[in-house]
Amino acid sequence: DDCTIGGFNVPRGTILLVNAWAIHRDTKVWNDPTSFKPKRFTGGEVEGHKFMPFGMGRRACPGADLAQRVVGLALGSLIQCFEWERTTEKVVDLMEGIGLTAFKVESLEAMCKALDIIMNFLS
Ligand code: HEM
Numbered sequence: 001d002d003c004t005i006g007g008f009n010v011p012r013g014t015i016l017l018v019n020a021w022a023i024h025r026d027t028k029v030w031n032d033p034t035s036f037k038p039k040r041f042t043g044g045e046v047e048g049h050k051f052m053p054f055g056m057g058r059r060a061c062p063g064a065d066l067a068q069r070v071v072g073l074a075l076g077s078l079i080q081c082f083e084w085e086r087t088t089e090k091v092v093d094l095m096e097g098i099g100l101t102a103f104k105v106e107s108l109e110a111m112c113k114a115l116d117i118i119m120n121f122l123s
Helices: 046-050 064-081 116-122
Strands: 003-005 008-010 082-086 110-114
Antiparallel strands (some): 003 008
16 A cells, blocks of 8 residues: 655565665664674673574565575584695785675685694694
8 A cells, every 4th residue: 555654655565675784874873884793692681682694574585594594503623624825914804895795895815724634623
């Protein structure tokens, strides 16, 4: 049906796209939005509820629980099983590119070496 959202009249049949990118960077919504502050998401702090990488509501991503477990597991395995080094002393450029998925403007180059514990496991 026709409705009003945030003061805007939205006619029935309109396709609405939620700009999660902008919401995630909105200073009215987040304290210091572009800073890396993992504590935002720990201890049930309020800020975590405003994070919506998997969408929200009825059509939210049904794979969110699986994805969050796999991302943590993959990242943890990479950190625990390998020693990582940068290829240069240059400060890592964290600027993101433009597109549908999040990628870096400058690709991250790194060297990794399997730790003994994982070498034993693999052999
Ligand atoms: C880090 C990984 C992932 C991210 C960031 C992600 C993100 C999203 C987002 C933003 C949507 C759209 C939600 C909306 O329309 O409001 C979506 C939809 C969907 N995702 Fe994911 N997703 C991920 C992984 C997965 C996985 C692992 C599965 C399946 C095993 C999955 C299955 C789906 C499906 C079926 C939909 C469509 C839901 C619908 O339209 O009703 N996703 N996802």
